[in-house]
Amino acid sequence: MSSADDSDKIFKALADHRRRAILDALKDEPKTTGALCDMFPQIDRTTVLQHMRVLEAAGLIVARREGRERWNHLNALPIKEIHDRWIGDYARNAVSLMARLKADLEP
Amino acid sequence: MSSADDSDKIFKALADHRRRAILDALKDEPKTTGALCDMFPQIDRTTVLQHMRVLEAAGLIVARREGRERWNHLNALPIKEIHDRWIGDYARNAVSLMARLKADLEP
DNA sequence: TTGACATGTTATATTTTTATAACATAATGT
């Protein structure tokens, strides 16, 4: 199904704070491309589109054209994927790992 | 405490698959810098060191010198942090978000 | 102290990301 390469794409897509902000903006409801661009007036429209392409390539955005608009939807499954296969394990064990760390570092 | 800037550092540090591999290598037990470098013979030692510096700056590696060796320990708390404040929420709601997505995309 | 080992730094080349401008297409209302 999904290879390590896919995971890497997802991690890389999430690495940019503007891209995470775009996902946040799609969390409550889908938005048109124009509406999304309007939410980031400090960034050039072309730049937003480029970020969206990265998100789409990682499967985090699914879009459908309707008339002359394009509705962009969040797909959170890729996030769940890296959570399930990598991050969740670290997050779950963080406290006990921290205990070991402290024990190791103490004299 | 920990700002959005810190979160960004953590996401960026995790974006590279070699750095994630380094963390994986430290998961079971701490390792010396040399032992870590030996685990990645395909990468230059200097490159591994540079990656380690990125991980250390993000708080994911905590190190202590002992004699002429340096023991590198994993600190998973930063991962838990981005999990708690961002990823976990998406991962938890992924399935219901997916349901909405399907409903939206169906005619 | 001398040599070997373990680690670290600096400088620089290479590659990838990110940002932007200029141009292009496609749908809608009049």
Place this chain on the structure above:
DNA sequence: ACATTATGTTATAAAAATATAACATGTCAA
């Protein structure tokens, strides 16, 4: 058809990340 709106593409500049070589420091053991 024509003007307008919404979106998308291509080319290129600018910045950041990554890789590597050359050099430097600190520790230990004989």
